[in-house]
Amino acid sequence: MQPTTVQVAILGAGVAGLEAARVLQASGVELIVLEARERIGGRIFTLHDETVAVPIELGAEFVHGEAPELRETAHDARAPIYDIGGERWHSSNGTLERLDDFWPMLNAVMKRLDAKREPDRSFEQFLKTRPGGAPLARARTMALQWVEGFHAADPARASERALADGGSPGDDVRERRLGRFRDGYDSVPRWIARDVASRVRLGAVVSGIRWQPGAISLDVRQASGDSVTALEARAAIITAPIGVLHAPPGEPGAIAFDPPLDFDRVKSDALRRMDMGAVIRVTIAVREPFWTSKRFVRRAKSQNLDRLAFLHTSDADFPVWWTAYPASTPLLVGWTGGPRARELSSIGDDQATDRATDALARQFRLARREARRLVMGAWTHNWENDPYARGAYSYILVGGSDAPAKLARPMQGTLFFAGEASDAEGRTGTVHGAIATGRRAAKQVLRVL
Numbered sequence: 038m039q040p041t042t043v044q045v046a047i048l049g050a051g052v053a054g055l056e057a058a059r060v061l062q063a064s065g066v067e068l069i070v071l072e073a074r075e076r077i078g079g080r081i082f083t084l085h086d087e088t089v090a091v092p093i094e095l096g097a098e099f100v101h102g103e104a105p106e107l108r109e110t111a112h113d114a115r116a117p118i119y120d121i122g123g124e125r126w127h128s129s130n131g132t133l134e135r136l137d138d139f140w141p142m143l144n145a146v147m148k149r150l151d152a153k154r155e156p157d158r159s160f161e162q163f164l165k166t167r168p169g170g171a172p173l174a175r176a177r178t179m180a181l182q183w184v185e186g187f188h189a190a191d192p193a194r195a196s197e198r199a200l201a202d203g204g205s206p207g208d209d210v211r212e213r214r215l216g217r218f219r220d221g222y223d224s225v226p227r228w229i230a231r232d233v234a235s236r237v238r239l240g241a242v243v244s245g246i247r248w249q250p251g252a253i254s255l256d257v258r259q260a261s262g263d264s265v266t267a268l269e270a271r272a273a274i275i276t277a278p279i280g281v282l283h284a285p286p287g288e289p290g291a292i293a294f295d296p297p298l299d300f301d302r303v304k305s306d307a308l309r310r311m312d313m314g315a316v317i318r319v320t321i322a323v324r325e326p327f328w329t330s331k332r333f334v335r336r337a338k339s340q341n342l343d344r345l346a347f348l349h350t351s352d353a354d355f356p357v358w359w360t361a362y363p364a365s366t367p368l369l370v371g372w373t374g375g376p377r378a379r380e381l382s383s384i385g386d387d388q389a390t391d392r393a394t395d396a397l398a399r400q401f402r403l404a405r406r407e408a409r410r411l412v413m414g415a416w417t418h419n420w421e422n423d424p425y426a427r428g429a430y431s432y433i434l435v436g437g438s439d440a441p442a443k444l445a446r447p448m449q450g451t452l453f454f455a456g457e458a459s460d461a462e463g464r465t466g467t468v469h470g471a472i473a474t475g476r477r478a479a480k481q482v483l484r485v486l
């Protein structure tokens with residue numbers, strides 16, 4: 038059979054790949070999007086479960102800060118985003134107190150990071166110098182949780198320079214805003230894909246890319262079988278997560294590049310200086326919003342928790358929890374990131390859910406039996422073991438503050454790179470960052486076509 042030929046092949050139908058396809062299609066470019074999974078959206082993965090009143094997000098959930106690319110898309114899609122607001126609380130094994138100074142505390146530590154530090158060092162090394170001394174001891178614990186939880190990073194490997202540059206909202210109140218899609222995050226990829234849907238091939242796993250300047254041959258395997266077809270293109274945009282680019286050829290989802298990417302020094306630097314962070318999120322639907330009940334408030338000797346949005350704890354397994362606030366749906370989401378999440382990824386979904394339920398019992402001071410009785414349903418997705426993600430999202434390793442920019446650089450006007458890890462503006466690991474890279478890669482391609 039003759040291989041199919043297109044001008045541009047796009048690997049991946051996450052938001053980066055779809056956005057690149059949308060821009061190229063609007064310029065009349067003939068393209069195809071090859072997506073390994075049987076769905077679009079990649080790390081945006083929303084479940085609509087009829088037993089729960091709100092969408093269940095297994096991947097991206099929040100709109101972080103201004104995120105203009107995302108808010109514009111949401112506006113065009115008429116997909117409402119609501120601000121979360123609400124209150125942050127802290128639980129120390131069930132002793133609850135309001136945490137009104139979360140952002141100032143975080144900022145007190147993060148502002149001491151040095152974006153120009155020579156040589157770069159790890160976040161852990163930075164913390165060892167006890168920045169801010171004794172008065173900031175608690176704030177340093179918060180900052181460590183932030184780097185492990187929000188950045189999904191291993192503090193012993195994460196770059197101080199990179200974290201100093203966009204690693205927290207600082208004192209910008211607009212960047213501290215958090216939003217959520219009322220109808221689910223999946224409304225974003227669905228909207229971006231609306232004009233390119235016929236160009237997306239699902240269940241198409243790219244296993245090999247042979248290339249030379251101006252000519253690419255891709256091996257595409259059907260996810261549901263073994264048949265491999267060839268596809269030829271003038272250029273390709275690779276949006277696979279960095280975890281997939283790291284995977285050795287032959288592993289599920291891995292791509293054998295010929296010549297390999299790391300024959301180019303810029304690309305090999307980029308790949309060495311970034312890694313996938315680990316995250317486990319367990320969403321638990323409970324029978325009733327017990328934390329708002331008078332009985333609970335009396336027992337916890339706390340004020341009313343009706344506006345509880347986030348609960349920060351020192352739990353070793355699941356230190357951060359959030360509710361569906363402002364929706365009143367009785368849902369609790371347990372989150373852990375970094376090295377702990379990597380460990381927990383190996384124990385299986387049911388056990389992770391049990392561990393999350395136990396953490397919930399500890400932090401809300403419920404009897405274990407009572408906590409288990411309250412659980413009506415639980416959902417999680419193991420991103421670590423997902424062959425097409427191999428982790429949650431990227432973070433930058435010591436010495437790699439320029440790694441995203443290096444990843445973004447095209448190779449010989451033929452291979453182009455998009456995806457969250459290639460955002461050079463400090464927005465790696467986010468949806469808006471990923472959309473921006475799709476636009477940027479499409480423009481790079483248009484310049485050479």
Ligand SMILES: Cc1cc2nc3c(=O)[nH]c(=O)nc-3n(C[C@H](O)[C@H](O)[C@H](O)COP(=O)(O)OP(=O)(O)OC[C@H]3O[C@@H](n4cnc5c(N)ncnc54)[C@H](O)[C@@H]3O)c2cc1C
Nearest residue numbers: 049051052053073079080097098099243425456457467468
């Ligand atoms: C648990 C979790 C929570 C998150 N929370 C947030 C949040 O609250 N806010 C936020 O802004 N961001 C969040 N993110 C990050 C955000 O989801 C990502 O940054 C963004 O969706 C990445 O988009 P992308 O297009 O770069 O990559 P992806 O969405 O991963 O798209 C890449 C695509 O390539 C496909 N692919 C991989 N290998 C192959 C292959 N060999 N052949 C063909 N196709 C292949 C994949 O299946 C995938 O669809 C979260 C991520 C996770 C995992």
